[in-house]
Amino acid sequence: MPDKKILIIEDEYNIARFLQLELEHEGYEVGISHDGREGLDKACSDYFDLLILDVMLPSLNGVEVLRRLRQKSDMPVVMLTAKDEMNDKILGLDIGADDYMTKPFAIEELLARIRVIFKRMDNYKASKPQNDSILRIKGVNLDIDRYTVTYKEKNIDLTKREFELLKYMMQNKNLVITREMILAKVWGYEYMGDTNVVDVYIRYLRSKIDDQFGIKLIHTIRGVGYQIKDE
Secondary structure (H helix, E strand, O other): OOOOEEEOOOOOOHHHHHHHHHHHHHHOEEEEEEOOOHHHHHHOOOOEEEEEOOOOOOOOOOHHHHHHHHOOOOOEEEEEEEEOOOHHHHHHHHHHOEOOOOOOOOHHHHHOOOOOHHHHHHHHHHHHHOOOOEEEEOEEEEOOOOOOEEEEEOOOOOHHHHHHHHHHHOOOOOEEEEEHHHHHHHHHHOOOOOHHHHHHHHHHHHOOOHHOOOOOOEEOOOOOOEEEOOO
């Protein structure tokens, strides 16, 4: 059974439900959103292996969803549209879609294209050096490819945002990182919210790692920001 999680952003409820049932029958875990803005938030806040994205969506169209998603994630995306025009396909692919299908489509073909994408991803990961994607500090292991974090073989459940924050800090170990730097890298340059959100997520990480396992991983540098020390 495939061990993959797929998000569907599709405003037509019957199509979304049909896709969900077919994908679950194939063994995939499936999430659904019927709104562009809500779907983008879901794609950015939770972890998914692949996104099936309709072009015509309420609140935020699929092209804009993809454009914003690509600023933060390289998640594979298959775009769906009722329009059978070459310009739409070219635009979607240029922005960063991995594949493109026009409605109506055969579900067997969609499933086959999804398998091809996952096979290509697995082959790419297999060709990389085995430990190239693993960050290790003070017993905390972060696997970038597998999207997992452990402490001495004990799993640590993190949200996608918590994972990206921890990854960024571990990749910049021993450096003092300001809140503004974290916001730009983890939340994106377009984020206009309060920098206090960084403090909130630092507390989340500390409660799940430092407090849980009795280690001092994340240090506060008063008046500046935060630091992970690899001593």
